[in-house]
Amino acid sequence: MKQEIPYKIYLSENELPKAWINLRAFMKNKPAPLLNPETKAPMTKDELSQVFCEELVKQELDDTTEYIDIPTEIRDFYKMYRPAPLIRAYCLEKKLGTPAKIYYKFEGNNTSGSHKLNSAIAQAYYAKEQGLKGVTTETGAGQWGTALSMACSYFGLDCKVYMVKCSYEQKPFRREVMRTYGASVTPSPSTTTAVGRKILEEFPGTNGSLGCAISEAVEAATGLEGYRYVLGSVLNQVLLHQSVIGLETKTALDKYGEKADIVIGCAGGGSNLGGLIAPFMAEKLQGKSDCKFIAVEPASCPTLTRGKYAYDYCDTGMVCPLQKMYTLGSGFIPAASHAGGLRYHGMTSTLSQLYDEGLMEARSVTQTSVFEAAEYFARIEGILPAPESSHAIKVAIDEALKCKETGEEKTIVFGLTGTGYFDMMSYEKFHDGKMTDYIPTDAEIEKALAKLPKF
Numbered sequence: 365m366k367q368e369i370p371y372k373i374y375l376s377e378n379e380l381p382k383a384w385i386n387l388r389a390f391m392k393n394k395p396a397p398l399l400n401p402e403t404k405a406p407m408t409k410d411e412l413s414q415v416f417c418e419e420l421v422k423q424e425l426d427d428t429t430e431y432i433d434i435p436t437e438i439r440d441f442y443k444m445y446r447p448a449p450l451i452r453a454y455c456l457e458k459k460l461g462t463p464a465k466i467y468y469k470f471e472g473n474n475t476s477g478s479h480k481l482n483s484a485i486a487q488a489y490y491a492k493e494q495g496l497k498g499v500t501t502e503t504g505a506g507q508w509g510t511a512l513s514m515a516c517s518y519f520g521l522d523c524k525v526y527m528v529k530c531s532y533e534q535k536p537f538r539r540e541v542m543r544t545y546g547a548s549v550t551p552s553p554s555t556t557t558a559v560g561r562k563i564l565e566e567f568p569g570t571n572g573s574l575g576c577a578i579s580e581a582v583e584a585a586t587g588l589e590g591y592r593y594v595l596g597s598v599l600n601q602v603l604l605h606q607s608v609i610g611l612e613t614k615t616a617l618d619k620y621g622e623k624a625d626i627v628i629g630c631a632g633g634g635s636n637l638g639g640l641i642a643p644f645m646a647e648k649l650q651g652k653s654d655c656k657f658i659a660v661e662p663a664s665c666p667t668l669t670r671g672k673y674a675y676d677y678c679d680t681g682m683v684c685p686l687q688k689m690y691t692l693g694s695g696f697i698p699a700a701s702h703a704g705g706l707r708y709h710g711m712t713s714t715l716s717q718l719y720d721e722g723l724m725e726a727r728s729v730t731q732t733s734v735f736e737a738a739e740y741f742a743r744i745e746g747i748l749p750a751p752e753s754s755h756a757i758k759v760a761i762d763e764a765l766k767c768k769e770t771g772e773e774k775t776i777v778f779g780l781t782g783t784g785y786f787d788m789m790s791y792e793k794f795h796d797g798k799m800t801d802y803i804p805t806d807a808e809i810e811k812a813l814a815k816l817p818k819f
């Protein structure tokens with residue numbers, strides 16, 4: 365007889381993954397290499413090592429090793445907040461009246477409030493191992509900066525965060541959490557870097573964007589002895605670290621003989637989604653499953669659904685390597701939305717390649733529909749979700765309702781990436797009916813895409 369599935373599937377500490385899964389190693393068509401923005405030749409290990417930590421560069425360039433061991437020090441830190449349970453959304457299923465089974469993996473059960481800690485601790489560890497003094501980074505909504513400041517304080521590293529200006533102003537509490545963990549926080553664009561001053565001259569009064577903040581953080585790192593730059597998403601190494609989410613999810617489902625039919629995640633730079641789908645996509649690539657994957661993005665920043673697959677800069681200041689990815693153009697500054705973590709013009713090369721080959725789908729959803737789904741979910745399942753995560757909730761509900769129409773008993777799995785406690789100003793706007801849906805026009809997107817680098 366089949367075991368009854370509990371509301372929460374817990375794993376023991378022993379079942380915490382011992383190795384990350386490197387999805388690119390399973391791909392027949394590898395994502396295109398990073399290019400040097402000046403010479404347009406593939407970035408070498410030495411070039412990358414001037415900006416990034418050495419061990420992380422190795423991971424960045426590795427597209428053949430299927431599993432990479434998680435160092436004991438990182439696993440020990442993971443043990444403080446992982447494994448995260450896989451939750452069966454029985455109450456939501458009942459309320460929707462769907463025959464579908466819905467599962468979600470909640471990553472908001474740590475002080476930083478999101479999945480970003482999974483990579484922050486790994487990156488801080490390798491920086492410490494290399495004997496560095498500190499790291500610099502950007503943060504959009506503040507989750508990555510918070511996670512990194514926690515990780516740096518754990519290993520005794522200095523942490524300098526460039527925070528997108530609109531978030532710096534909208535989320536003063538995030539800023540204070542970072543300072544509690546000893547990080548210094550600068551609103552971006554700032555006058556502390558050459559690139560920041562240039563952006564301010566060109567776009568006076570700008571709210572900033574992740575692309576601007578990245579340029580500033582890179583400039584700060586390369587100008588300081590004993591510092592390197594670290595990034596919270598988009599890069600291969602970050603997807604690798606986030607695969608701990610997918611591995612735990614798969615172990616939990618396997619325990620009860622469950623097979624995912626649809627895996628859904630929100631996509632900003634693509635790290636949580638890339639990590640969640642990694643073991644499931646690896647199976648699909650090996651012909652062992654027919655699972656469907658859906659990336660959900662904001663209609664205000666429709667990278668996959670309306671962008672172009674081309675080489676582009678990862679940052680507004682054009683100092684980072686070129687990456688072949690779905691992009692809206694590095695000059696595209698998305699409207700100030702309430703899902704700050706999804707306001708990025710590009711999508712990680714791995715997911716871009718999979719999407720281009722038709723192995724993954726994408727949907728874009730408007731912000732008000734996302735908050736409706738968030739509130740609905742909170743009232744039924746209890747968890748108050750982050751606006752970013754609620755993009756995945758919205759599409760999971762849509763898919764479960766489709767099953768209701770067709771009578772199909774599909775198994776839907778989605779990533780609930782974080783808590784919404786730091787987003788109450790956004791919820792307030794929604795409740796007061798003051799939230800708007802900005803959708804960029806074709807002309808705006810064309811204008812940004814016209815500035816893609818030419819070869």
Ligand SMILES: *Cc1c(COP(=O)(O)O)cnc(C)c1O
Pocket residue numbers: 477478479480505507508596597598630631632633634635636637705706750752753781782783
């Ligand atoms: C940063 C963030 C995201 C988006 O980033 P990805 O790299 O696309 O995963 C999603 N949800 C939350 C809560 C975040 O903090």
